[in-house]
């Protein structure tokens with residue numbers, strides 16, 4: 505009997521230390537044998553954000569335990585796995601180094617193939633942990649460091665349609681949370697506050713809404729939230745209203761830009777396979793999910809969302825990307841270096857900084 509591909513995935517690009525064992529079923533679907541995620545929220549919340557050196561030390565303290573637990577939970581021995589996949593970027597170099605070196609050491613020691621995974625490819629393929637999805641598909645990746653529309657043509661083949669020209673969406677949620685005096689990470693807290701507020705109370709700006717294709721911008725919105733937050737002091741109802749209005753503005757921006765991306769996708773691919781995948785930490789937001797589902801169905805796209813468990817950082821998506829790359833013979837040497845910047849579409853124009861023309 506053919507042995508099923510089984511990978512150990514390791515993830516330490518930011519503030520989650522994670523390890524997972526994922527197996528590919530005969531029909532090409534995924535079986536998650538274990539997924540262990542240790543979040544460092546407690547260590548960073550008093551600073552209101554991730555402190556790289558603290559995060560790296562915490563990864564070093566935890567990685568061995570987390571990887572052993574992933575193997576134990578899956579009831580799998582190192583010798584039984586087919587390969588090791590570790591995140592090699594993008595992210596904080598001091599953090600990436602820990603998981604990457606650990607993954608390389610295990611692969612070297614156990615004489616197993618090693619795959620260096622782009623964290624963004626992990627997010628891009630993460631819905632594949634729950635559903636079988638045909639290429640090409642349109643992807644909206646919304647996370648703490650990225651906000652992009654991409655055509656996922658295949659494994660390792662991406663075409664960027666649009667990206668944020670300033671803040672990432674997760675970052676905008678985190679900063680809004682900070683301005684409202686909520687904890688870190690801010691996304692889930694803002695979502696909770698928004699449920700109690702009037703979404704039409706504040707009129708907030710939607711930068712570049714009618715130009716620049718499906719590129720995105722959230723910096724002007726953030727500044728407007730800052731201005732309003734200074735006026736409302738300790739009035740709880742106004743805070744709820746501001747959270748609700750912020751989230752509503754985000755939804756309006758995403759709906760409009762998603763329709764632009766739908767058009768671009770159809771024009772470029774000519775594909776009858778109209779699938780719209782949403783992944784990354786912000787994809788866990790229920791209102792955003794519901795609204796994007798609605799806009800997809802209105803435009804005859806099939807909406808597919810990453811399972812909420814696998815929207816934020818995890819190692820199951822890294823193991824899964826590792827399996828897919830391994831099948832394409834995209835295997836790396838043990839001298840692979842971490843990369844702080846690593847776009848999925850290497851040909852895409854860099855869209856940040858002064859002098860940018862839209």
Ligand SMILES: Nc1ncnc2c1ncn2[C@@H]1O[C@H](COP(=O)(O)OP(=O)(O)OP(=O)(O)O)[C@@H](O)[C@H]1O
Pocket residue numbers: 518594595623627646647648649650673674675677678689690691692695784785786787788789790815816817
């Ligand atoms: N329910 C939610 N609503 C809105 N935002 C959310 C929600 N849950 C999580 N987020 C946001 O998602 C982000 C974390 O996502 P993720 O872990 O994918 O990002 P990251 O790994 O830090 O960045 P990247 O993947 O771009 O390198 C945070 O900014 C967090 O506030």
Ligand SMILES: [Mg+2]
Pocket residue numbers: 623627647648785816817
């Ligand atoms: Mg991430």
